[in-house]
Amino acid sequence: MRLRQIALMTDDLEKATSELTDLLDSEVCFRDPGVALFGLRNVLIPLGSDFLEVLAPEQEDTAGGRHLKRRGPGGYMVIFQCADGEAARDHAVQAGARAVWQHDESGIHATHFHPRSLPGAIVSIDSMEESNPDYCRPDARWHWAGPDWKSHRRDNGVVGLNGAVIRSRDAVSAAARWQEVLNLEPSAANPDALKLDHGEMQFETGSDEDSDFPAFRLRHSDIPSLLSRAQELGLPHDEGGVDVAGIRIELDAVPR
Numbered sequence: 174m175r176l177r178q179i180a181l182m183t184d185d186l187e188k189a190t191s192e193l194t195d196l197l198d199s200e201v202c203f204r205d206p207g208v209a210l211f212g213l214r215n216v217l218i219p220l221g222s223d224f225l226e227v228l229a230p231e232q233e234d235t236a237g238g239r240h241l242k243r244r245g246p247g248g249y250m251v252i253f254q255c256a257d258g259e260a261a262r263d264h265a266v267q268a269g270a271r272a273v274w275q276h277d278e279s280g281i282h283a284t285h286f287h288p289r290s291l292p293g294a295i296v297s298i299d300s301m302e303e304s305n306p307d308y309c310r311p312d313a314r315w316h317w318a319g320p321d322w323k324s325h326r327r328d329n330g331v332v333g334l335n336g337a338v339i340r341s342r343d344a345v346s347a348a349a350r351w352q353e354v355l356n357l358e359p360s361a362a363n364p365d366a367l368k369l370d371h372g373e374m375q376f377e378t379g380s381d382e383d384s385d386f387p388a389f390r391l392r393h394s395d396i397p398s399l400l401s402r403a404q405e406l407g408l409p410h411d412e413g414g415v416d417v418a419g420i421r422i423e424l425d426a427v428p429r
Contacts, residue, residue, distance in 0.1 A: 174261075174355060175309050175370040176334045177299070178224040178317065179389050180215075180250035181418055182237050186229035189246070189418040190216050193225065196402050196417055198329040203319025213237050217318045219326045220391065221333035222311040224318050226250070227418065246419030248386030250285075250295045251337050251374075253355070254308050254315070258282030258300030261356070265290075265298065268354045281316055291354055292347045292384035293339035298355070309370050330395035335425045336372030338388040340379035347384055348376040372425075388414070388421035394429040 183189040194200055202224075203217040212232035218225045228249060230238040240249060255261050259277075262284045266272060270290035276283040280302030288295050301314040312323065341347035344365065351357065351374060352367055360366040366373035372390055379385070393399060403410040403417075410416065414423040 174298075174357060175254045176223070176251065176336060176372065176374075177254040177315060178217075178226055178250075178252040179248065179334065179337060180226040180228055180252065180295075181247060181420055182228050182230075182240050182249040183246045183418055184229060184241055186214055186216065186227060189227050189229075190218075192406065192408070192417050193218060193227065195406055196399065196408065196415060196422075197225075197331055198398075198402065199327055199331065200325050202322040202325035203317075205317065205319070211235060211237065217322070219318070219322055220331050221326070222313070222315075223334040224315065224322075226252075226317075244383065244385060248294060248337070248389070248420050250297060251386065252297040252299060252317075253369075254313070255298060255300050256306065256308060258284065258298055261298045261300070264356055265354045270354045279316070286354070288384075291351055292341050294337075294386040296355075330393050330398060330429075332392035332394060332427050333371060335390035335392045336366075336369060336374055337386060337390065338375045338377060338421075338423070339384060340377050340381075340387050341384035342379060342382065344376040344378045348374075351376075386420075388423050390423045390425055392425050392427045394427050396424050396426055399424065 201216045208215045212235035213228045215228045259282045271287040274285040283299040286296045303314045357367040360368045366375045403415045
């Protein structure tokens with residue numbers, strides 16, 4: 174299973190987008206009119222061949238608006254790509270997860286699951302049919318990023334997503350639930366993580382009653398330049414990452 178996209182919720186879409194694109198030396202590749210179905214606006218930003226989505230409510234009494242009131246800006250969705258979204262959906266439902274939205278058109282099989290099913294975030298499991306079934310290749314189909322996302326990629330050091338962090342009062346139980354629903358294997362190197370095609374889902378202990386999604390990991394080939402931009406933008410940062418738009422971006426160095 175590949176972590177293909179993460180989504181943040183914010184109350185100021187343009188400010189968060191500006192901070193993120195300036196920090197990452199990137200640009201918006203798509204604004205999806207389809208998210209109006211959920212009372213939201215969004216932007217998509219390429220992370221190599223993965224994606225960062227920023228969402229903001231544009232109507233009253235939406236799930237996104239309630240999330241902001243409860244938790245404030247920050248991590249909202251974790252979106253996976255797999256070989257067979259229908260089979261993954263069936264497995265998750267049989268494990269007791271509750272599907273709240275599904276899409277089965279144009280070779281796309283996508284399902285959103287209620288955050289009570291997987292503590293910490295709304296999870297989507299998606300597959301997208303195409304002639305080459307290797308969904309881990311850099312140019313694999315990803316409908317949600319728009320028709321020309323490849324033309325918006327930059328030589329900016331960003332390689333791709335390398336995982337996400339879920340925080341819970343009972344991190345062991347949260348990890349076990351994610352493992353059961355998503356059919357993931359434990360990481361051999363990290364006892365607090367589950368293995369993905371690229372990177373890991375990590376689980377840490379927090380003091381809040383509500384589980385949340387406080388950080389994601391980014392593979393990057395020029396971390397000093399990114400941290401220099403963080404300094405110029407006045408964003409809190411250290412050698413390991415940057416805090417921006419309500420979430421922490423943890424940095425993993427990879428060769429250029």
